[in-house]
Amino acid sequence: MVENQDLVSTSDENRMMFSGSRREGFRLKGSDIDMMFWLNDQRVIWDISQSQYYNTRRQTLILCDCSDSPPGFTLLYLLSPSMNSDIQRSCVRMNNRHYISSSKYRQILISESSLPYNSTPHGPCASGTIGTQEFDNAHCFVCDFWPPPAFSWIHRCNLWPQLHVVDDIVKNGCHFVAIGHKLGNHEDHEWRISFSRAEQKLVYAMNHCQFLTYGLLKLILTEIINNGVGDDDKLLCSYHMKTAVFWVIQQNIIPHWCPQNLLGGFWVCFKLILKWVYEGVCPNFFIPGNNMFLGKICGVKQHQLFIRLSELYEKGLAFLLHSPSIRSYIIDVLHNPRNSICTDEHALISEVGFDRNLFLETLRDRPLQKLDIQNCIRCLHTIEQMIGSPLLTRYQVLTLQNITASVLQSTAFTLHIETYTPDNKLSYRADIISCHMLKLAAKFGCITDILYIAMYYYKTLRYVEALSIIEMIKVKLAQPYVMYINYVDAEMYTEAVGGQSWSTKMRQAVAGEVTLNLEIPYISELIPEQQSALQNHWPCLVVPPFILLYMLEILCYRHVDTMRAQTALDDLQNLVHFDRGQYIPLLLRDISWQILGICQQVTGNLQAALYSYRQSLRQKPYNKIQTATEMRIQSLPMDSLH
Missing domain, CATH: 1.10.1410.40 (Poly(a)-polymerase, middle domain)
Known part of the structure; x- marks a missing residue:
């Protein structure tokens, strides 16, 4: 909702919608994530008279032609030339008209936009895997009008669903996904009418x-x-x-x-x-x-x-x-x-079990804003408009809190980057605003959101302040009731925060993984890893909070107290070597070994660093940091390793 609202002003952007089982409310093992994408400046109409509702200078209109297609399918032809290159390359000429070929469009979108995730065609979708999660992405077209072939459905709805649901479904139109009927006359060029949004509303009914x-x-x-x-x-x-x-x-x-x-x-x-x-x-x-x-x-x-x-x-x-x-x-x-x-x-299901599933879902789906201050400000304005809405469910309120924390963090670091200047007065003002945003984000988010404040203090050379924040986080994470991933002491958690609001539980008793936007240089020591992930078309860098905590402690103590830096390094080494999944999820062991190697290298233990980097390469490559790992190994002076 936030991302689509934010894209209203940018007509050439993709809009998106979750669909499938997860959108309907199921969390079943093995279920994939289904998403639909469509261009905001391309609209399908059923009748030429419907063109009066659009500004044809800003939007390309596409007309349906069902005359020679099986029920539920249609051909789409352009009423005017489209400026979109993917659509231009997908067109075929039939009966002196330019039709958009579903097979060509599907092939172009799958090969170009989904290539990084090794996706393969699956019906109208690009199917692939991110980590252990399978996904189906469908690139489609949208229509604001209810399909005439489905008018009979409206008249059937005497008992179910209720009239207001029917009205809501009809006014939201339909989509067209890139797949033809196997027995149709134009299988390669036909599009299937998709009622995905209508089906969601029916399941909710x-x-x-x-x-x-x-x-x-x-x-x-x-x-x-x-x-x-x-x-x-x-x-x-x-x-x-x-x-x-x-x-x-x-x-x-x-x-x-x-x-x-x-x-x-x-x-x-x-x-x-x-x-x-x-x-x-x-x-x-x-x-x-x-x-x-x-x-x-x-x-x-x-x-x-x-x-x-x-x-x-x-x-x-x-x-x-x-x-x-x-x-x-x-x-x-x-x-x-x-x-x-x-x-x-x-x-x-117990309160603890319910909360664990809820927080896992909520913290996993945090947005990552682009490195553009105007985009961050526009998103914050969208959130401000939504916060007071009486229509938000309590689940949406919790999600909105997490989105707000994520956007504030991105905005704070982006503001620091874009306003960094020798003009001390301007930098000072921007710094105050960034610090305020990060502290505000910590009030909205979970315990580990405080780590962003420590990263910012380290980035701006305030080591003592960063260490103070780190000690505070340590105290919070050491509480016996803290929930992290699948680990939680149910009895202690219930005793500490049972019956309280999700907002309170999240701030006081929930630790989440730290997600780093690849376009924001949070700390210089992790820039090679971010660049490696970016080159491999990965969306973000995900770090266990306990690993990042020790890393920041080591880096800060190097400038304050070298003895304590070594103690922190020993703690990090013990954690990485001996943890059995409680603090370091299996998928994040690549970045965990990598960070241990970085800390060993900056403290001068090159032999140990080499071992850690090699261990990182042996793990599942979830964060796509292999390029950075190999670069760090090559940069080690081999003469000093013998």
Whole structure:
């Protein structure tokens, strides 16, 4: 919301939207992150009369042509030349018109924008992995109008969803993703109409039991139906499950969606899917004429899938016991139908477990602002406008706090860089503002956000002040109730901050990883690592807070007290050598060994530094710092290493 609002004034920028399971509210193991991107200055219309709503000098209009495409698909042709080079290269000429070829557009965007992450085509998306997290990025076009082929859906919504939800969905239009129909006349050039935003709103319109039914179907698909099946033979997907739930809810087949009837609702949805596979027809929820099984689930594969589902059907609900994720929750109910299933999440997960998942999610998704003071100021203004909104949920308030802390930190360092001048008066004023921003960020964020103040003091040669901040952080991190990644003493945490607001918990009891923007030189000692990651098209440098804490302590004490610098170095060395995942996550051992090597090198222990750099190269290359590591090894004077 913040990033898209910030891009309103820059019409040629990409806008983005999370989609898929994570956007809908699921956090399931193995789920990827789905994102949609579209150009803000390109708009699709369904009728030429809709062009009156746009300034054609600033926006390129694209017209739909569904006349020769299967239901749910369309051709897109330019009404006027586009200034975007990717669109220009994607055009093909048919019937004296310039159509945007979906296959060409997909190929260009995947090869250019997603190359750094070794992505591969997956349907309309670029699919790849960042660290251990898989992602699907879809570059698409947006339309502000509801598709005429889906008008019938509006008239079907008598019982569900409610009228205000329908109105909200319709006024938000649709998207077009770069994939054609396999049996269409223009497969390489057609675009599929995407209702991703509408589907999100429909999932949010479900009650809790309906949502759990959808989740149950997703789990049995992964853990039972597709278990042990090769990727090419996985005919059913999560989208089919979601479509079944939508149809069952809207057709009012289940009169009461409640915990006591959870398995009953699931069984109705499963039987509908079985019926679809038998008939070879899965009607799209918005455009029923679009059979989503056409060309995919047919012939021998359809028969084999039907046999597989029939065998599960004959076992009855007992086949759910084959799902390791849900077996323990439903086994008592299957043995005694008079029992009911507990669906109260507060009874199923402890406060500590809930907080851990929440903070992991919130701290992981901090934005990284570009090195541009105007961009930082514009983003702060956007946040200021959003803070007072009564529509924000308490989850969004927590997220906004983290975004605010991140933007303030980036702004503080950027301001220092852009205003550094021999004019002492100007630098002094900028320094006061930067310090104030960093202290304010620490009030919004978690414990380890205070480290940015220490980095700034070190950068501006205030070693004693930096050490004072470091000692304060040490005291805070030493508290037995502090939560870091997956490690927390549940009893101590509950006793210290149980029942308090998430804002209070985050400031007093949560430590997060330190994320460094690659374009901001926080401290000179880490610039080679930032440049290496940047050259490898990596988004940021992620450092364990305990590692950065010791590094800053060593660097500061070198100018104040060399004996204490050696003590801090010994502490860092013990941490890196003997930690078993409590303070250094496995994925961050590359940067941890690297920082140990840097500290050993600056203190003159070159043999130990060489060993640490080589250890860094042996770790999983999460931070993409290998180039910097090899450069540091080559810079060591080999004569002094023997």
